[in-house]
Amino acid sequence: MFLSGLHRVYAGFINPPSAEKDPEAIRFGLLGASSIAPASLITPAKSHPDVIIAAVAARDQARAEASSSELLQDPSIDAIYIALPNNLHYEWSLRSIKAGKHVLLEKPSCSNAEEAQALFNHPLLKAAGAPILLEAFHYRFHPAWQAFLARIHSDPEAGRVKNAFAQQYLHKGAIAENDIRWRFDLSGGAMMDFGTYPLNCLRQIFKQEPMEVLDAKPRSLTGLPEIDQAMSASYRTADGATGKLVTDMSASGDWPFFPSSWTKGLPRIAWPKCEVELEEHTLESSEGQVHTVKRNVILWNHLAPSVYHQIDVEDTHVIRAGEQVVKSWTESKREKAYKWPSAQSAGEQEWWTTYRYQLEEFVNKIKGRDGSGVWVDAVDSVEQMKAIDATYLKAGLKTGRFLLIVYALPPATSYRSWEFFLLTPLLRHSLVVAAYSKSFTPDFECFCISLIYPISTLTMPSTMAPSVDLSKRRRFQPPITSFFTSATEPVASDTPAVSHHHHYAAATFSATPVVPATVQSSLMSVGMRVRKSVAEGYRTNLAKTQEKVAPPTTVTQTPGVQPVRGNRNHSELTPFSGLGRDEYLVNDDGDAFSLPPSSQESITSFSGPLGGQKRSLAAEDIYADEDDEYDSRQDGSFGPSVLSPNMGQSRRILPMRGSKAQQSIVDIDDFEEAAFLRRREEVDAEDVRMYGA
Numbered sequence: 001m002f003l004s005g006l007h008r009v010y011a012g013f014i015n016p017p018s019a020e021k022d023p024e025a026i027r028f029g030l031l032g033a034s035s036i037a038p039a040s041l042i043t044p045a046k047s048h049p050d051v052i053i054a055a056v057a058a059r060d061q062a063r064a065e066a067s068s069s070e071l072l073q074d075p076s077i078d079a080i081y082i083a084l085p086n087n088l089h090y091e092w093s094l095r096s097i098k099a100g101k102h103v104l105l106e107k108p109s110c111s112n113a114e115e116a117q118a119l120f121n122h123p124l125l126k127a128a129g130a131p132i133l134l135e136a137f138h139y140r141f142h143p144a145w146q147a148f149l150a151r152i153h154s155d156p157e158a159g160r161v162k163n164a165f166a167q168q169y170l171h172k173g174a175i176a177e178n179d180i181r182w183r184f185d186l187s188g189g190a191m192m193d194f195g196t197y198p199l200n201c202l203r204q205i206f207k208q209e210p211m212e213v214l215d216a217k218p219r220s221l222t223g224l225p226e227i228d229q230a231m232s233a234s235y236r237t238a239d240g241a242t243g244k245l246v247t248d249m250s251a252s253g254d255w256p257f258f259p260s261s262w263t264k265g266l267p268r269i270a271w272p273k274c275e276v277e278l279e280e281h282t283l284e285s286s287e288g289q290v291h292t293v294k295r296n297v298i299l300w301n302h303l304a305p306s307v308y309h310q311i312d313v314e315d316t317h318v319i320r321a322g323e324q325v326v327k328s329w330t331e332s333k334r335e336k337a338y339k340w341p342s343a344q345s346a347g348e349q350e351w352w353t354t355y356r357y358q359l360e361e362f363v364n365k366i367k368g369r370d371g372s373g374v375w376v377d378a379v380d381s382v383e384q385m386k387a388i389d390a391t392y393l394k395a396g397l398k399t400g401r402f403l404l405i406v407y408a409l410p411p412a413t414s415y416r417s418w419e420f421f422l423l424t425p426l427l428r429h430s431l432v433v434a435a436y437s438k439s440f441t442p443d444f445e446c447f448c449i450s451l452i453y454p455i456s457t458l459t460m461p462s463t464m465a466p467s468v469d470l471s472k473r474r475r476f477q478p479p480i481t482s483f484f485t486s487a488t489e490p491v492a493s494d495t496p497a498v499s500h501h502h503h504y505a506a507a508t509f510s511a512t513p514v515v516p517a518t519v520q521s522s523l524m525s526v527g528m529r530v531r532k533s534v535a536e537g538y539r540t541n542l543a544k545t546q547e548k549v550a551p552p553t554t555v556t557q558t559p560g561v562q563p564v565r566g567n568r569n570h571s572e573l574t575p576f577s578g579l580g581r582d583e584y585l586v587n588d589d590g591d592a593f594s595l596p597p598s599s600q601e602s603i604t605s606f607s608g609p610l611g612g613q614k615r616s617l618a619a620e621d622i623y624a625d626e627d628d629e630y631d632s633r634q635d636g637s638f639g640p641s642v643l644s645p646n647m648g649q650s651r652r653i654l655p656m657r658g659s660k661a662q663q664s665i666v667d668i669d670d671f672e673e674a675a676f677l678r679r680r681e682e683v684d685a686e687d688v689r690m691y692g693a
């Protein structure tokens, strides 16, 4: 048994036999030289006759065989594997699909449900001969998982699901401090990463949507309250079945057989596990006797079952005559399923990993073959993201949904002094409006920037107003400055920028309102000063503040020089040098009213040629469903909320009670919605109109 286990590991993960490649083999391009790619695709591809790994695109030219844009444009590439940080999944899947490529997309599919909905319901996926898009929930393709589900859903002994539990731990120290999983701006967090598996397990077990989230308790990363390092959450279906998941990506202590005081702080190793209790149900009734059975099933190690797994099934039988128990007994069995019971996929081997099985089905789907029948469809992926979002909301963690309000106050001439009178009303207005908005939209972080120039001078086309029905968690959003084109700078031509190869800079461009350079620089610096002075305790020392704030490139652009579009782009990535990885772990502690870590960087960070990495507040997630949120206020209170000192990091609020009438002085609907708050989809749609697909 041990030797066969070793063989499965060796052949599955280390050195599978090489298959001779078919001339019609699917040629894969990989976006990102990710750590998971060797296990998830490169090694499995070796034994697949219909798969060739053709190219890898990376930010670092030395490690890349192609740039990401070259990869998508290359007609010899059939499919793209996306194992980028989660925040880039939506964008690059969409780009790949638009380029006509099939997409194997790592989990979680997107940053939030809205993105997932937009992606998986994209019209390009509905057309005849449309590209195949698959969220890589690899564990589901292994026969062990399907055998486990069959014990719950298909056997005559299986009653309805009563209760389920799923756990998945990663031991303390397994993930480096600067890993993408610990970065909010890259849509990290335990529920997004490891937690997505046990959640998916529960959904598969229950087969009912949506699951109500009864409770969700995160353990946040020290210094980064918005990042969940661990989560435990419980759920209930419409049928009343209950489920619980526990995930911990830095698990310690709680060793079996040892007193907890001995092992506290030591890394904890535990198998991934799914456990299901089914309701007692009647097998047969005859001659006044009723035969019932009640089943419990456990699957150990759904994550890497090819290494080892076991399915423990325990059936408790009872024969009753009326209330009287005539006979009862328990049947236990232990099962394993390294292969399908009947050959559902040609040539499968016991050593096939979950990833190898997944690849088999992905290819089968593309080639129109029958295969095992296991698939993760569009609805499934969308529901998964909805369930993740709902868990985060219940946990009270920052959801990454932002409402940014920008509005203009009367011109500066109406104030007697820029130094004093200007900043005070701006600050007051900003804070009051943000707080007021927060009371309508408790699920959103609300920020406000008051400007001095009347909005009318910016001549924003009204068609660019944002939709308010979208909310975005960790959402892709263009930086604020990308919407302003200096009057001295030429308007970018529609020739796609090619100078930003080797990074994943999105090539989405927007029609930008032309703003005189003077207006623009004042606009930016005023906005910056307001934000800065908040963080610095209402300091209004202009010289000192400005010194710290590098002017954005768009403002200082050399006249006559063609701007490089990629550099202004919202999703631009830092180079492989490690810049993006090491810089993080921002701590806002002690900065009472500071905006989230990226608020300043959102404006300054893309001044360099390689673009900014950090999550941009001004450029960020801006949507609110105000009516819903208003209606959902439980305590009947209405009116402004005061943001807590941690407003950039947590969602705590202090409601200030009052009647609706009393509070109607400030109405956020009075403020015109700024053009740069457009939804991503609108940006894309406009691009298509202006520049072609």
Ligand SMILES: NC(=O)C1=CN([C@@H]2O[C@H](COP(=O)(O)OP(=O)(O)OC[C@H]3O[C@@H](n4cnc5c(N)ncnc54)[C@H](OP(=O)(O)O)[C@@H]3O)[C@@H](O)[C@H]2O)C=CC1
Pocket (backbone or CB within 6 Å): 031, 032, 033, 034, 035, 036, 037, 040, 057, 058, 059, 060, 063, 082, 083, 084, 085, 086, 106, 107, 108, 136, 138, 180, 186, 193, 504, 573, 574, 576, 580, 581, 613
């Ligand atoms: N199915 C599974 O079992 C697993 C799935 N995953 C999923 O795969 C994805 C990648 O995870 P993993 O391989 O661990 O991640 P890595 O950090 O190892 O790889 C991510 C890749 O993304 C590229 N990248 C682009 N922008 C950034 C950025 N700002 N910071 C860091 N990297 C960036 C990098 O490519 P380059 O430097 O080459 O340009 C990097 O190699 C995630 O979505 C994760 O959830 C992860 C592990 C297991």
Ligand SMILES: O=C1OC[C@@H](O)[C@H](O)[C@H]1O
Pocket (backbone or CB within 6 Å): 193, 194
């Ligand atoms: O999907 C995953 O599976 C394996 C884990 O190590 C990793 O963190 C996670 O992303």
